Amino acid sequence: MNEAQVDGEGAVLAKVAKLLREVIGEEWATDVEITRETSFNEDLELESIEFVALAEKLQNEFGARVDFAGWLANQELEQIIRLRVGEVVDFITRCLSSSDKA
Amino acid sequence: MPLVERQGLSLHVQLLGAGPPLVMLHGLLVGSVATWWFGAAPKLARAHRVLLADLRGHGLSSHAESGYGLASLADDLAALLPLAGEGRVTLVGHSWGALVALRFALAHPERVAKLVLVEAPLPPSRLTELESFLSATPAEQLAAVPDAVRAMAARSSRRGSKTLAQVARLVTTTTLLEDLRREPDFAESELARLSCETLLIYGDRSSCLPSGERLARTLPHAELITLPGGHFLPAEQASALASLLEERLCLT
Numbered sequence: 001m002n003e004a005q006v007d008g009e010g011a012v013l014a015k016v017a018k019l020l021r022e023v024i025g026e027e028w029a030t031d032v033e034i035t036r037e038t039s040f041n042e043d044l045e046l047e048s049i050e051f052v053a054l055a056e057k058l059q060n061e062f063g064a065r066v067d068f069a070g071w072l073a074n075q076e077l078e079q080i081i082r083l084r085v086g087e088v089v090d091f092i093t094r095c096l097s098s099s100d101k102a
Numbered sequence: 103m104p105l106v107e108r109q110g111l112s113l114h115v116q117l118l119g120a121g122p123p124l125v126m127l128h129g130l131l132v133g134s135v136a137t138w139w140f141g142a143a144p145k146l147a148r149a150h151r152v153l154l155a156d157l158r159g160h161g162l163s164s165h166a167e168s169g170y171g172l173a174s175l176a177d178d179l180a181a182l183l184p185l186a187g188e189g190r191v192t193l194v195g196h197s198w199g200a201l202v203a204l205r206f207a208l209a210h211p212e213r214v215a216k217l218v219l220v221e222a223p224l225p226p227s228r229l230t231e232l233e234s235f236l237s238a239t240p241a242e243q244l245a246a247v248p249d250a251v252r253a254m255a256a257r258s259s260r261r262g263s264k265t266l267a268q269v270a271r272l273v274t275t276t277t278l279l280e281d282l283r284r285e286p287d288f289a290e291s292e293l294a295r296l297s298c299e300t301l302l303i304y305g306d307r308s309s310c311l312p313s314g315e316r317l318a319r320t321l322p323h324a325e326l327i328t329l330p331g332g333h334f335l336p337a338e339q340a341s342a343l344a345s346l347l348e349e350r351l352c353l354t
Contacts, residue, residue: 047260069139
């Protein structure tokens with residue numbers, strides 16, 4: 001992995017974490033550490049409607065290149081329940097890098 | 103977040119995909135745009151412009167003290183429809199949302215292409231959903247929450263309390279229960295006039311199943327399909343229901 005990719009991924013993680021804190025909108029979320037390993041379900045206890053709001057924010061942030069709902073449509077509910085922040089970061093990074101090449 | 107203003111209320115919607123318009127409505131109390139977002143909506147969005155709406159007082163729509171009757175909610179729906187695009191709309195609803203869709207289709211038959219009624223309870227005032235919900239244990243109530251992350255709900259104090267806070271607010275500070283009790287039944291004669299194709303989907307163990315059987319007998323172009331489960335099919339049978347809807351609405 002080259003340095004540019006690492007930087008890209010780190011920047012995406014920072015953006016996802018920022019949007020997640022906005023969606024949760026509670027004081028504890030300001031200080032909570034959000035890493036690749038953070039689980040939306042177990043660690044953040046994200047409500048389903050908050051997850052929908054996060055998807056919308058991601059879409060607005062990254063644009064049509066990132067089809068978050070389409071990505072979820074190909075996953076089983078059980079997979080979505082187990083989702084960790086890193087998987088979302090990887091998905092976004094993949095979308096961004098493939099659209100750069102195109 | 104897309105909001106539509108109506109009568110001083112902000113109604114929250116989510117839009118997915120492109121194609122002919124399709125609107126999905128959730129049930130009362132524990133429902134929100136998430137009811138369909140974590141199941142059928144992304145799949146149907148492959149071939150439709152899907153509009154998901156939070157009913158007034160639910161999800162991210164603003165609080166409303168009154169107006170939970172079917173005619174009022176059908177008017178809310180009419181205000182949202184232009185966002186879904188031109189042409190006849192396919193309406194998919196769960197529970198009270200299904201009754202809103204049915205009421206809308208009877209009032210505006212020229213605007214509806216197809217109806218999908220999931221667990222529509224009749225007569226509306228029977229409050230089947232509500233009674234079964236309120237008589238359920240807290241664990242069962244949370245299991246009925248259409249939450250992609252519901253598997254952990256029992257451990258989840260934050261999520262559980264937020265969902266139940268919506269229920270408590272609607273039950274104690276709005277006319278919702280009163281509106282439900284006052285809702286008149288649909289007349290057989292008006293049901294018999296419904297011209298659009300209607301898919302009725304019910305849980306084989308649901309107390310609402312007789313309502314589906316009645317609609318199947320009365321509506322001229324209806325088909326009744328049962329799935330294993332109870333009233334909260336969008337949560338209980340998310341995958342099966344999504345596949346069924348995709349097969350019926352996208353592949354035909």
